[in-house]
Amino acid sequence: MKKKFALFPGCLMPTEQYAYELSIRETLPLLDVELVDVEGFSCCGEPMKSVNQLLTLYLSARNLAIAEKHQLDVFVPCAMCHLALTECQHVLEENPAMKERINGMLAAEGLKYTEKRQVVHTVDLLHDQVGIEKIKEHVKKPLNGLKIAAHYGCHILRPSEIGRPDDSEHPQKIEAILKVLGAEPISYPQKLDCCGAPLLANLPESALTKTGQKLQAIQEQGIQGLVDVCPWCHKMFDSKQTKAGETVAVKLDVPVLYLTQLLGLAMGISGEKLGLELNLSPVEKIQLGDVQ
Amino acid sequence: MSIIDLTSMGEPQSDLKKELNDRLTKLQDEISEYCFQCAKCTSGCEAHKLLELEPHKIVALLKRGLINELVNSDVIWTCMTCQKCRERCPQRVAPVEILFALKNMAVASGKQIPGKYTGMLQSILSMGLIQDIQQTTTRSNKILKRDELGLPPPSKPTDVAKFQAGIMKIAIEKV
Ligand code: SF4
Ligand code: SF4
Ligand code: SF4
Ligand code: SF4
Numbered sequence: 001m002k003k004k005f006a007l008f009p010g011c012l013m014p015t016e017q018y019a020y021e022l023s024i025r026e027t028l029p030l031l032d033v034e035l036v037d038v039e040g041f042s043c044c045g046e047p048m049k050s051v052n053q054l055l056t057l058y059l060s061a062r063n064l065a066i067a068e069k070h071q072l073d074v075f076v077p078c079a080m081c082h083l084a085l086t087e088c089q090h091v092l093e094e095n096p097a098m099k100e101r102i103n104g105m106l107a108a109e110g111l112k113y114t115e116k117r118q119v120v121h122t123v124d125l126l127h128d129q130v131g132i133e134k135i136k137e138h139v140k141k142p143l144n145g146l147k148i149a150a151h152y153g154c155h156i157l158r159p160s161e162i163g164r165p166d167d168s169e170h171p172q173k174i175e176a177i178l179k180v181l182g183a184e185p186i187s188y189p190q191k192l193d194c195c196g197a198p199l200l201a202n203l204p205e206s207a208l209t210k211t212g213q214k215l216q217a218i219q220e221q222g223i224q225g226l227v228d229v230c231p232w233c234h235k236m237f238d239s240k241q242t243k244a245g246e247t248v249a250v251k252l253d254v255p256v257l258y259l260t261q262l263l264g265l266a267m268g269i270s271g272e273k274l275g276l277e278l279n280l281s282p283v284e285k286i287q288l289g290d291v292q
Numbered sequence: 293m294s295i296i297d298l299t300s301m302g303e304p305q306s307d308l309k310k311e312l313n314d315r316l317t318k319l320q321d322e323i324s325e326y327c328f329q330c331a332k333c334t335s336g337c338e339a340h341k342l343l344e345l346e347p348h349k350i351v352a353l354l355k356r357g358l359i360n361e362l363v364n365s366d367v368i369w370t371c372m373t374c375q376k377c378r379e380r381c382p383q384r385v386a387p388v389e390i391l392f393a394l395k396n397m398a399v400a401s402g403k404q405i406p407g408k409y410t411g412m413l414q415s416i417l418s419m420g421l422i423q424d425i426q427q428t429t430t431r432s433n434k435i436l437k438r439d440e441l442g443l444p445p446p447s448k449p450t451d452v453a454k455f456q457a458g459i460m461k462i463a464i465e466k467v
Contacts, residue, residue, distance in 0.1 A: 011421040014438070014446035018428055021443060041447040042420035042455065049373070050395040051409050052308075054462055059416075062458065108458035109451070154338075158375035159386075168379050194338040194374045202369055202407025206342055210372070275441070277430040284431075 005075035017231035019275030023260035044081035060088030065111035073118035079153035079230035090162040124165035127173040140268035142182025150174035153230040181266040197232035211236040212248035225255040256281040326383040333377035343370035347387035420449040
């Protein structure tokens, strides 16, 4: 059965993390997920939470109201946006006065939030909606036991009380997907450690140190690579890997890929179509047929 | 409209401060009843080792009503928002939410907003996103633009004036 979602791109993926968007657009339609491009979305508001939480709530509600106007459920590839939108639904459902207040502001754009729609992230979309069986049917080039670690990202795991895509302490959905692609997911003690991205705005050195520490631990354990599912995490682990290495005084060379890139490779899609040339970490090290 | 309206000065700000004060007082009441200083929040805190953030101490200071001291301290800006403290607190206290309220209060009190937050806010106000489309570089140092990769134009607010009018209501709204 075909599933249909508005693609909520957020800010980071459509303005710089193009490999995520390319690999999403290449793979998901082949798995019977129809992605609808909708005009008018804005920032989800999450980066503004420290400045003004009401602004965050407003921006999230605005985006949900746009999806509602098109009668669509929402697919959110960014972990931070996914938290913002889910938390907004939670607040508006629990607090009718706040809902009314936000709707008063949304009227400026002729928008209204009335009901909760489905908001999914890459991990639950693939694992729960597409399903492991269907992914299996599409694997053409299994990943030959590639030893790879998963980074979920704090924001898709917590807080569990509002409902998150996987278990807060023992997430296993990415591992299940990796297994069906033919890879060997490796568990490691630092799995739940944060990538540091939320400090990029005001304490960039500390943010990069967090990134460096996690990558260093992965490298020292002889793991062949890391997969992630969030444009912020990827910006840290892949785009800024060299700098992150400098903060911990280690030469890092850990291949980092989006889960959707690895999925695409296993489905037999070319590295070029999946944006692999845009990964700045040494992805060529893992020699997957098509990786340039 | 400018950031000033949203962050500092002017009459609306006193409403925002009052609202934040009410929120902090409510949080203070809650933690006074529930937090027993077990420090479980601090043991898993992502900013603890690196930046010496101790969420249980933040909670303890708020319990004693030291809101001003907290609002003026730099340590509240070291939180990585990982949500572990909220997830793991046996008493359902959420130090991360207290930290958000304190940072919001610092901004509403006219303290300088640290780092790139101001730039991101300005960008949201002018085009809806935290940054405009960036060029990207391949591993072989080729520079590429979004459209050269075959991607459609990004989704963003089509009528910026109306978009701003909505946000403006946050700045002027009476609570
Ligand atoms: S978290 Fe950021 S990148 Fe993701 S949409 Fe929200 S604002 Fe943008
Ligand atoms: S890992 Fe980093 S960016 Fe990614 S979700 Fe966490 S804090 Fe957010
Ligand atoms: S974990 Fe909860 S109860 Fe324990 S110190 Fe932290 S806030 Fe207080
Ligand atoms: S959310 Fe902030 S205070 Fe809480 S554990 Fe994470 S870094 Fe520490």
